[in-house]
Amino acid sequence: MDFQKVIEIRQSIRKFNGEQVSEDIIRQMISAAQAAPLWKNSQTSRYYCVLSPDQVEKFRDTVLPSFNQNSTKDATAYIITTFKKDISGFTNGTADNEVGNGWGAYDLGLHDMLLCAKATELGVDTLIMGLRDSKVVADFCNVPEDEQIMSIIAVGYRADSISPKPARKAIEDISKFI
Ligand SMILES: Cc1cc2nc3c(=O)[nH]c(=O)nc-3n(C[C@H](O)[C@H](O)[C@H](O)COP(=O)(O)O)c2cc1C
Secondary structure (H helix, E strand, O other): OOHHHHHHHOOEOOOEOOOOOOHHHHHHHHHHHOOOOOHHHOOOEEEEEEOOHHHHHHHHHHHOOHHHHHHOOOOOEEEEEEEEOOOOOEEOOEEOOOOOOHHHHHHHHHHHHHHHHHHHHOOOEEEEEOOOOHHHHHHHHOOOOOEEEEEEEEEEOEOOOOOOOOOOOOHHHHOOOO
16 A cells, blocks of 8 residues: 555544454564664564453453543454663663653654554554553553553454544644744
8 A cells, every 4th residue: 555545544443343353464563563763773662462352352341441442342452552661762771861761652652653554554443542541451461560551552443434534733833944
């Protein structure tokens, strides 16, 4: 699929059709994510993939607030995204600048964008969710304490009728050309 088409088609989906996503597709998404640029190639992004139908249901019911449960009730996988703290943006345990672990989050965001773009290319849809109970996520997935839990990405196939993609500001409102 043409890159411009990927940009246009990708949107947050809050109505899935229940079709099962395969492990192979999730692996292709993660492989694409790994191609992202990142701080000194430090590779601190981590992915926990919940795929089996019983675990997907349990995960949805325990870690998501009700509106995110509803939006993803027919999604068939969740990817929990984390990064290893105090590495990206750090040298020998000391932050290289004021951003600190913001660089780990930055790297992970770049990865996650490629992951979602690859999903679109494969005909799969996603919803990134920042609202979740991170303590319950840590217990559910056994996430070690040196990792920062960030988003949960619901994965599935879009239903026939979905809301339109929300409008964006004008380029002039967000950019300065100097
Ligand atoms: C870091 C982050 C957290 C988000 N958290 C949620 C969430 O908890 N629930 C939700 O429905 N959408 C969530 N979204 C999706 C945004 O609302 C959505 O990307 C934005 O409105 C633009 O719409 P689009 O993705 O369709 O272009 C999140 C997106 C990002 C990048």
